[in-house]
Amino acid sequence: MATKYLTPPLTDEALADLKIGDLVYLSGTIYTGRDAAHKRLVDLLNAGEELPVDLQGQVIYYVGPSPAKPGNPIGSAGPTTSYRMDAYAPTLIAKKGLKGMIGKGLRNADVKKAITEDKAVYFGATGGAAALIAKCIKEAEVVAYPELGPEAIRKLRVENLPVTVINDIYGDDLYEEGVKQYNEE
Amino acid sequence: MKTVEYQTIVDAVAKLCIDGNYYLGEDVMNAFKKGLENEVSPTGKDILKQLIENAEIAANEQVPMCQDCGVGVVFLEIGQDVKIEGGYINDAITEGVIKGYADGYLRKSMCDPFTRKNTGNNAPAIIHTEIVPGDKLKITVAPKGGGSENMSAIAMMAPSAGIEGVKKFIIERVRQAGPNPCPPLLLGIGIGGNFEKSAILAKRALLREIGETSPIPEVAELEKELLEKTNKLGVGPAGLGGKTTVLNVAIEYHPCHIASFPVAVNINCHAARHKSIEF
Numbered sequence: 001m002a003t004k005y006l007t008p009p010l011t012d013e014a015l016a017d018l019k020i021g022d023l024v025y026l027s028g029t030i031y032t033g034r035d036a037a038h039k040r041l042v043d044l045l046n047a048g049e050e051l052p053v054d055l056q057g058q059v060i061y062y063v064g065p066s067p068a069k070p071g072n073p074i075g076s077a078g079p080t081t082s083y084r085m086d087a088y089a090p091t092l093i094a095k096k097g098l099k100g101m102i103g104k105g106l107r108n109a110d111v112k113k114a115i116t117e118d119k120a121v122y123f124g125a126t127g128g129a130a131a132l133i134a135k136c137i138k139e140a141e142v143v144a145y146p147e148l149g150p151e152a153i154r155k156l157r158v159e160n161l162p163v164t165v166i167n168d169i170y171g172d173d174l175y176e177e178g179v180k181q182y183n184e185e
Numbered sequence: 186m187k188t189v190e191y192q193t194i195v196d197a198v199a200k201l202c203i204d205g206n207y208y209l210g211e212d213v214m215n216a217f218k219k220g221l222e223n224e225v226s227p228t229g230k231d232i233l234k235q236l237i238e239n240a241e242i243a244a245n246e247q248v249p250m251c252q253d254c255g256v257g258v259v260f261l262e263i264g265q266d267v268k269i270e271g272g273y274i275n276d277a278i279t280e281g282v283i284k285g286y287a288d289g290y291l292r293k294s295m296c297d298p299f300t301r302k303n304t305g306n307n308a309p310a311i312i313h314t315e316i317v318p319g320d321k322l323k324i325t326v327a328p329k330g331g332g333s334e335n336m337s338a339i340a341m342m343a344p345s346a347g348i349e350g351v352k353k354f355i356i357e358r359v360r361q362a363g364p365n366p367c368p369p370l371l372l373g374i375g376i377g378g379n380f381e382k383s384a385i386l387a388k389r390a391l392l393r394e395i396g397e398t399s400p401i402p403e404v405a406e407l408e409k410e411l412l413e414k415t416n417k418l419g420v421g422p423a424g425l426g427g428k429t430t431v432l433n434v435a436i437e438y439h440p441c442h443i444a445s446f447p448v449a450v451n452i453n454c455h456a457a458r459h460k461s462i463e464f
Contacts, residue, residue, distance in 0.1 A: 021228075064292065064294075066249045066252045075249065075290055076243070076248055081365050081366075104332075104364060104424075105365035106363055106365060127332065127367035128236065130249065130250065130252040130253075131242040131243040132238055148303070150292050150303075164228075178228070178421060179363070180426075182421055182428060183419030184419065185418065
């Protein structure tokens with residue numbers, strides 16, 4: 001369980017160096033997207049059209065922030081539950097080179113397969129620590145689908161956003177390992 | 186007969202929505218601190234520290250503790266000798282929710298089930314009304330996030346399943362939910378009634394203070410046992426492994442049909458939010 005510092009775009013070399021349990025501080029640009037935005041992106045791909053953002057090497061944070069108070073770049077911004085993006089994530093990884101996802105909760109077999117075969121990483125952020133996480137977000141700008149409100153795609157500039165590697169390219173899963181270690185039944 | 190003005194209700198509900206989202210209950214904060222003392226997983230300890238810090242930031246800076254500011258769930262206890270003046274009480278509550286979510290910079294999360302189009306103002310509220318004796322009006326606002334609500338479940342069990350069946354259902358639910366509902370959790374459980382009654386009992390059980398047990402000794406014993414057993418699952422804070430999986434188990438109990446044995450569990454994340462006012 002090492003501590004690492006990364007700035008997207010993420011390379012395959014950087015992903016090879018990540019193992020479950022690693023604490024990673026992300027800086028630079030990441031994108032937000034959740035249910036509605038993911039559906040639109042995959043619908044565009046299926047229709048053979050271009051996406052409003054270039055996802056090559058990029059990281060999507062599954063978050064629908066609360067509105068920013070005057071003077072703040074963003075409102076509270078903790079992760080939402082990731083399984084709702086499972087239907088879309090493998091397509092974005094395989095076809096558009098998405099390399100990182102930040103969320104909370106379990107992923108399905110298709111996503112884990114995409115992570116190992118097409119090389120990507122699933123990071124966990126602390127669910128509910130939304131006011132704390134917002135401190136790491138320095139700028140936020142809506143770049144697509146403003147009509148979706150909290151579900152719009154935002155470009156964030158983050159500084160040392162703390163996330164933990166949950167699923168790595170080696171097929172390991174921190175949730176499974178963690179529970180196994182502390183189960184007392 | 187007591188009279189309560191429409192606008193008084195609007196303003197009270199707005200304030201309860203905002204306060205509920207900014208200020209975590211002291212009982213939950215104390216449960217975090219107790220969990221931190223008992224937790225053996227270093228990662229688990231770190232998560233609990235983050236949750237304490239998060240709650241402090243939310244309160245000090247007056248921002249929502251979680252970006253999911255929830256559905257505006259409102260419990261009303263209306264004394265039968267209370268008169269609401271100036272309009273329909275449910276309209277006042279809806280107006281209060283709209284005002285609270287706008288003024289408090291709270292996230293609006295209500296949408297059309299099919300089109301997924303956001304209603305834009307977090308209306309409508311979900312209102313549970315009970316007429317009670319006397320001339321008091323009690324309003325409780327309990328904002329509830331989607332992540333933990335999605336992990337809630339109901340079982341129409343065969344009576345032969347018995348108390349062991351209840352234990353198995355609840356423990357398996359917490360195990361399967363794993364990290365998804367943002368542990369450490371609070372479990373509200375409704376046993377008995379019928380399909381809808383058990384679900385509403387489960388939600389209502391979440392309004393109890395942490396540590397307040399059922400007045401029925403056998404039920405209190407079951408609360409204690411479920412708390413112990415779910416904390417042996419190893420799920421831990423944020424689901425990353427540890428001993429602090431559930432902070433509280435509260436069970437509401439009700440007679441049921443001779444053919445039925447309904448059990449509902451409403452799972453609440455650690456952002457357990459509810460605030461009340463009484464007129």
